[in-house]
Amino acid sequence: MTIRYPNGQKYVPVQRAERQHTSQLSYSNRGKTLEDELNDSNEYYLSRNIAVIHKKPVPIQVVNVHYPARSAAVITEAYFRTPSTTDFNGVWKGKYIDFEAKETKNKTSFPLQNIHEHQVDHMESVTAQNGIAFLIVRFSSLNRYFVVPYKMMKEKWDRMKAGGRKSITLAEFEEAAHEIIPGFMPKLDYLRAVSTFFNTQRNETTER
């Protein structure tokens, strides 16, 4: 039975609240978003001189700014804008890296509605300039992570545009994407997965 205060708020015994707090401390990775995890990887890469990759700031349209005397400017009215590119980009051994990161609670497939058309266009342009574009997907309920090369993502995107299924199935991920096995330092060594498919792509190009 849930006990409630007169204002309708749930009554939570102090002991239980404390226990929750402790468990949060000991499993500090729980509740981390994919973005947080990738920021950790990027910090690791930067500190070891492996790569320089950053999350781009969220684009915000500022409408009103207040300048209080002797204090920092306060933005008092602003709106979130739709990003025109992807979330992360940077450089790794001279190569341009560009990717979008998405998580899904779905256990059997990744819905393509999570991707915007202009993001696909952006990744297409990046690929045309010999940049490395990909998607990182986390199946949160399964705790599984995949790097999806742009080429694979585009195939599934075109299938959807042609009237086919609106998602990429887990089986398709297992078959053609590159799984990231979570480790310790960094937890998500996504560049290892990228080097696999990038080398494959390069060999294909050389063989022609």
Add this chain to the structure above:
Amino acid sequence: MTIRYPNGQKYVPVQRAERQHTSQLSYSNRGKTLEDELNDSNEYYLSRNIAVIHKKPVPIQVVNVHYPARSAAVITEAYFRTPSTTDFNGVWKGKYIDFEAKETKNKTSFPLQNIHEHQVDHMESVTAQNGIAFLIVRFSSLNRYFVVPYKMMKEKWDRMKAGGRKSITLAEFEEAAHEIIPGFMPKLDYLRAVSTFFNTQRNETTER
């Protein structure tokens, strides 16, 4: 004599207001910031499949968001954050491009206080990963533009750190930076200047 309405607002004859409007139309580049001009260049490069380079959004710390029913979320409290990287980045012929853009009204030198220490660190890391890092400076009063390779910028930065002058003189720009001569389409073809010093750098490396 300025004529005012009862509410204190200035009276502007219609004819004069129209004339101002017309002159704005015919000299549409007047008043464009360096950022606007570079965004134009980048749009041009993108549309011609020359390069994919974008301005990063301004980093903003969102504190409060209001969600009115049936409308877009409104940010009601937020603050500007100091950028940890540079303004622009992207990919050009497989090469990672990363730069900061600054303008000065000064006619004889560019004050280095316009650059943050962490931006120098960022450009150093980018260079270590074989990315191409540079600075674009506009002398607004002179209508002159220069591309400053990171190597040159770092020399002047180190000189300042060693107790030397806190700016780069115009003469030093003329001697060692690469001037962008404004053209028509795009007005600022900065990648042309970059290709000059990048090829020089590459030859130097090859000769070793």
